[in-house]
Amino acid sequence: MKTITESTQALHEELVDQFGSAILGSEIQCEDQRVIVIDPKQSFEVLSWLKDSEVYQYDLLIDVTAVDYGAKKGVQVVYQLWSVNYKQLLRVKCPFPGPDLEISSVVELWGCANWLEREVFDLFGVHFSGHPDLRRILMPKNYSEGHPLRKDFPLRGRFSREKQTEIALDQSYEDYYRPEQLRDSLGPQKED
């Protein structure tokens, strides 16, 4: 039985062999949690390798989320993977180097990424390229104050209370309850 440090090191070396400079590092958190840090530009290739690799088989995507560390360290997208066969947990972090938050969507690999990525887009403004249906999920669709979980977003929102009430009252029922909405909301991708 390999120790957690050895197995993380082995995975790190194997990934570096495959992807070279796209692997930024590896760490162990809380004594037994393995973390791999990768470049968001090549995240799709690395994640699909981790999913399909015979040795690792991370076939269950548990979570997609993001962390905003504030102005200095920026935003990270964090994936939690689980291998049903080998019973291993892995955390993959993709730190964005700058303010440009663009990463490949993994909906093709895991169906459950659909809503999870929509949530990250809604609350952090991370753009998942290749996502079939990237729109707001928790906030209202006409929400115009930005992305609430970013550190520069004030707790009570960007607009004044009066402005927020005004926007809420300006909505009409027809914006929400009409047959065309189904077509709008489901988007052209889903029609077959």
Added chain:
Amino acid sequence: MTTQRTIELPQPNMESGNMLVNIGPQHPATHGVLRLLCELDGETVIKIDPDIGYLHSSFEKLGEYRTWNQIIPLTDRMDYLAPLMYNCVYVMAVEKLMGLEVTERCKIVRVLCMEMERIFSHLLWLGTTAIDVGAFTPFLYAFQERERIYKLHEAFTGARITTSATRVGGMMADLPEGWTDQLKDFVYTFPDTLDEIENLLTRNGIHLGRTQGIGCIPADEAINAGFTGPNLRASGVDYDLRKDRPYYDYESYEFDVPVGTKGDCYDRYLVRMEEMRQSLKILDQALARLPDGRINVDDPRVSLPSKTDCMNDMESMIHHFKIVTEGIRVPPGDCYFAVEGSKGELGMYVVSDGGEKPIRWRVRPPSFVNLSVLPQLAEGHQVSDLIMINASLDIVLGEIDR
């Protein structure tokens, strides 16, 4: 004499001949404030778009403005059907990040709480799902039993739903006198009610007709869709965190993990029914093990010095003052900790920079991921099956919207 008046009715857009039906947000069959936008061809569901966010309270944002212990009241407001479980898993994640080992008594008390909540949550699912297929009696039986757990909540925490019973390093208080006897009484008498409910449903022709072969999902698709918990196990995947990633000595308890075969609504029903029985087994073993001793850990990072020390010794008083006014500090790092929740893998991802407030507190919501599979499961079925499939997923909107 009256003149005839023509009333102009708004004409729906019927180009394709399909109809748009809007189920919810206020509808008992959606089990919360969920809106399902459905396109129907006669009785057949063509497309569904679940619209969520009606209960969004931005708990995760609020958490970034609170100290570590102040977040606990937010956690039970997410899943009001299993509040103690959310209290427990949040502090377990923070303790893991701090490297804090709680006392043996505290561990067993939390196991008792979590298994009790599994039954508590499954009972609500059982009652409301039975109503959705037209069986009213199981609802009454289930809610009578739930009331007994509510009483246990109240005796322990003083609240029925918003329990907020845990603290980092222990519990809010020790168990009150006689509480374990009440719980024992529940553990020994509840199987009778469960048998009665099973008599009413398990071989009931109407129930079988409404659930068998409805909303099937095979194992590989269920994994791809991110199912966890009873929903995944109904599809035949044996993934239970209590066995696969054991915490709190679950490996030393004797219990089975029920697994289904087809992954239809009926399998999901059977898996949950059996899980309640297995939870009773765990409760019985945990009650037998419950040791005496301290419930709160004695660690200067989280626990308050005794009142006597504060009155006699300057350092203790400063220490007391610091913990109360500033809150506890958690070392920098991040931690993902998950337990087998009643609805699936319930995880907490906490990120700290060493301060008294988290940088990020993320809840891995099991029902959120489970609900996202609803369109895949229900499209092509009848409207009445849509109601059954939605019920069989066991969602709670407080946690989906957060």
